[in-house]
Ligand SMILES: Nc1ncnc2c1ncn2[C@@H]1O[C@H](COP(=O)(O)OP(=O)(O)O)[C@@H](O)[C@H]1O
């Protein structure tokens with residue numbers, strides 16, 4: 029589904045990613061792990077088009093998307109969330125989700141301004157789709173709240189909701205559970221699994237919590253200092269000496 | 285008491301007016317506005333017409349600056365484009381006003397879009413300076429393209445007409461300007477309930493994340509310039525029909541600054557705010573004139589100081605609003621409304 033080949037990305041000579049390749053199979057949850065500064069977020073930025081790598085190619089469903097703008101990639105069915113939440117803080121939860129429907133809507137300036145008729149029909153249709161997601165993520169009580177006023181954990185959930193509103197085929201999640209308490213993490217883990225199973229969405233997820241990674245993911249790619257040091261099932265990765273060294277400086281049992 | 289939330293369908297939840305009362309209040313207000321020409325003196329009729337024109341222009345600027353976050357100092361120039369288009373279409377081609385006004389809007393939209401191209405790279409103050417360049421380019425063209433604009437001497441515009449119908453006086457034009465202003469406000473209100481308007485606001489809030497959500501940010505910025513300039517062009521067209529003669533002197537940079545003042549004082553990103561701001565800034569010099577006129581018998585020197593007093597009060601009003609009500613008059617209005625909604629249980 030996603031084929032990343034030979035990505036090289038550097039910022040003024042500092043290498044953030046050196047020759048990273050990996051594949052994501054359809055309908056899997058694929059985790060990307062690695063210490064801080066390993067280049068995980070940069071890799072996600074390359075896939076979603078926020079960064080342009082100096083070398084390498086990225087294809088999605090067999091099409092080369094390396095040269096497309098972020099919005100063009102979104103139209104093909106790639107959605108994402110950000111490590112430090114990037115919601116529209118001044119807008120309501122509902123409006124944030126409706127922006128998620130942007131690429132699926134057709135109302136133009138005239139249709140919108142004249143409203144009654146086409147514009148209204150389309151708005152209601154997409155409102156219903158957003159309400160489905162609101163129900164799915166259990167955020168009914170905050171749908172009319174302005175996002176900036178919400179607690180951190182809820183904002184993370186709203187950001188997932190906004191990404192789901194796009195009805196993506198590939199969903200990129202950057203540390204969706206960071207900074208959450210145990211209960212919030214559990215909810216989020218459940219939402220991620222249900223998204224994959226019920227909606228058939230392929231998920232690439234950056235996550236630090238090893239327990240979560242081992243439980244949820246079908247495949248794991250490990251980065252360290254911008255290089256891929258391991259790739260495989262959670263069990264295989266857990267056994268890799270390189271990974272243990274990268275994480276703790278010395279061979280240790282990660283499952284401990 | 286007007287409180288409680290009893291909406292059952294999404295259509296109701298998305299309705300234009302929150303309550304039937306609000307809708308009736310709006311119709312009553314419009315009816316009262318229709319009565320103005322019968323009660324107002326020639327002086328106040330002229331002022332009212334200028335208020336309506338300012339409402340259209342300020343709404344246009346607010347769409348671009350308040351809702352999309354793109355600061356523009358090009359509004360006086362865009363107003364000029366609308367006005368000169370009207371002079372050309374109505375003067376040379378003898379077109380009726382139902383064609384001239386929208387055409388002037390469309391021409392201005394196109395010009396606005398061209399001068400919006402720098403927004404691809406520039407933000408904030410840098411964009412403001414780029415639009416300032418637009419102002420001087422257009423001013424230069426207006427003073428030198430004599431065959432179309434009449435150069436520095438200006439050009440006259442025939443009365444607005446359609447077949448036998450002629451709208452020459454302020455009173456007649458008022459009946460054209462009022463529905464145009466109301467219609468364009470309604471159009472804008474609807475726009476922000478649907479895809480395009482929401483994309484504008486998203487760009488203002490977070491442009492990178494809008495792009496990642498699939499909004500083609502550059503295209504929508506240009507679209508915002510186009511829609512905004514259409515409004516300003518229509519305002520320019522009405523202005524030309526009222527003034528009947530225009531020259532570059534009608535469109536100094538201070539007009540653009542006045543309009544920024546309107547949306548700052550009224551409320552950035554609020555349609556109601558554009559109305560409040562336009563009314564306030566247009567009435568301000570007239571009220572000052574009345575006051576200085578009344579005082580001139582005792583302080584004759586005041587009349588000569590009028591221009592500087594006007595600038596001083598304008599500046600002071602903006603500073604006071606920025607300090608005490610940065611969200612503008614519209615926010616104040618909402619506070620008052622919410623207070624009464626829950627009265628007497630508000631605390
Ligand atoms: N926009 C940027 N400009 C300069 N350096 C960057 C930028 N983005 C990331 N980097 C650098 O790239 C490296 C990888 O960062 P990042 O991808 O955020 O790591 P991770 O998400 O794995 O913690 C870091 O050394 C970081 O400083």
Ligand SMILES: [Mg+2]
Pocket residue numbers: 068069070111
């Ligand atoms: Mg990161």
